Amino acid sequence: MxxxxxxxxxxxxxxxxxxxxxxxxxxxxxxxxxxxxxxxxxxxxxxxxxxxxxxxxxxxxxxxxxxxxxxxxxxxxxxxxxxxxxRGEIGQLTIGFGGAVYDLLPPILDIYQNKYPNLKIIFQQLTTSDQVKALTEGKIDVGLLVSPIDSPHLKFEVIREEPFIAALPKTHRLAKLKQPIDVSELANEPFIMTPRSVGPSYYDAIISLCFQAGFSPKTSQEVQELQTILALVASGMGAALLPSSFQFLKNDDVVYLPLKKSKATCKIAAAWHKDNKSPIVHSFLNLIRELMIPYMS
CATH class of the missing domain: 1.10.10.10 (Winged helix-like DNA-binding domain superfamily/Winged helix DNA-binding domain)
Structure with a gap:
C-alpha cells in the first residue's frame, strides 16, 4: 500500500x-x-x-x-x-555570552523569536574561556565572545568591532572634564580588570593600550565579570577600560570618556564548533550577520 x-x-x-x-x-x-x-x-x-x-x-x-x-x-x-x-526553524539553541554583548541580546532575541517562534533559545552567561570550553565540549551551540580565540576546534566570525572607553567614578578629577582623554592620563590610577584566564584577548588588549601609552596598569582588583568592574568603578575603587557599548549600562556614579588617538578595538565574535552542522546554528549565524552589519567598522 x-x-x-x-x-x-x-x-x-x-x-x-x-x-x-x-x-x-x-x-x-x-x-x-x-x-x-x-x-x-x-x-x-x-x-x-x-x-x-x-x-x-x-x-x-x-x-x-x-x-x-x-x-x-x-x-x-x-x-x-x-x-x-x-531550515533551522524548530528545536533548541543554547547561546553563551559574556558581559561585552549585553546590548546585542535584546534585538537578537526579539527578531529571532519573531522569525522562528517554535525555536527555544537558552542563554548562558559565561566568560570567554568558559565559552570556549563549553563549545568544545558541545554544551553550548554558539558563543558570543571577545576574539580572537585560539582553538583548533572552533570557527568564529567577528560581528562587531568597537573602540574602548574609560570608565571613571563621577568624583574623579578627569570625569569632571567631560571630554576625551589620553590613556596616559590614567598611568597612576588603580585599574580594575578581569584576570587573563577569564578572557585573554580582552586582557591583552587593555595591557597593550596602556603599554602603547607608556605605562603598565596598576591592578587594584581582579574580578570575573565586566559588570562587577562597573560596580567597583562606581564605588570609587579605581578606573577601567571597557568596550564602548558599555555606555548603555547607565550608572549615575560612573562617567564614560572616549580615548584620544586610540586605534585599539574590542572585537566581538560569534563562535561555534567546526563540526557543528546543525541547521539551527547556521540559521542563527545568518541572522547575526544581517543584524550586525550596522555595528561593524
Whole structure:
C-alpha cells in the first residue's frame, strides 16, 4: 500500500464518481479503478459499492476514509516538521555570552523569536574561556565572545568591532572634564580588570593600550565579570577600560570618556564548533550577520 492509493481512494470517496475523481487527479479512469481494486484486494474488504448508476462507501469504506484523512494529515505534518528542522526553524539553541554583548541580546532575541517562534533559545552567561570550553565540549551551540580565540576546534566570525572607553567614578578629577582623554592620563590610577584566564584577548588588549601609552596598569582588583568592574568603578575603587557599548549600562556614579588617538578595538565574535552542522546554528549565524552589519567598522 502506498500513499497514492490513499489519495486516490479519498478522491473517489469524496466525488463518489470514478470519472470525476479521475479528472480531479488528472489520470485516466481505468488506471484509477485498477488502483482502488488493488487497494481493496490488499485490505481484504470492499470499500465501495459500485453500480452502473452510483458509487457508495461501504461501512468499512467510511471508517477507512476517516483514517486516510488522519494518515495524510500526519504525513503532511511530518513533512512540514522535517522541512522546518532542515531550515533551522524548530528545536533548541543554547547561546553563551559574556558581559561585552549585553546590548546585542535584546534585538537578537526579539527578531529571532519573531522569525522562528517554535525555536527555544537558552542563554548562558559565561566568560570567554568558559565559552570556549563549553563549545568544545558541545554544551553550548554558539558563543558570543571577545576574539580572537585560539582553538583548533572552533570557527568564529567577528560581528562587531568597537573602540574602548574609560570608565571613571563621577568624583574623579578627569570625569569632571567631560571630554576625551589620553590613556596616559590614567598611568597612576588603580585599574580594575578581569584576570587573563577569564578572557585573554580582552586582557591583552587593555595591557597593550596602556603599554602603547607608556605605562603598565596598576591592578587594584581582579574580578570575573565586566559588570562587577562597573560596580567597583562606581564605588570609587579605581578606573577601567571597557568596550564602548558599555555606555548603555547607565550608572549615575560612573562617567564614560572616549580615548584620544586610540586605534585599539574590542572585537566581538560569534563562535561555534567546526563540526557543528546543525541547521539551527547556521540559521542563527545568518541572522547575526544581517543584524550586525550596522555595528561593524
Amino acid at each position: 502506498e500513499l497514492r492509493h490513499l489519495r486516490y481512494f479519498i478522491a473517489v470517496a469524496e466525488e463518489l464518481h470514478f470519472g470525476k475523481a479521475a479528472e480531479r487527479l488528472k489520470i485516466a479512469q481505468p488506471p484509477l479503478s485498477h488502483q482502488i481494486k488493488q487497494l481493496e484486494t490488499e485490505l481484504g474488504v470492499p470499500l465501495l459499492y459500485r453500480t452502473k448508476r452510483k458509487v457508495e462507501l461501504t461501512e468499512a469504506g467510511k471508517v477507512f476514509l476517516k483514517r486516510c484523512y488522519q494518515i495524510l494529515s500526519d504525513v503532511n505534518k511530518a513533512c512540514e516538521e522535517a522541512q522546518s528542522i532542515y
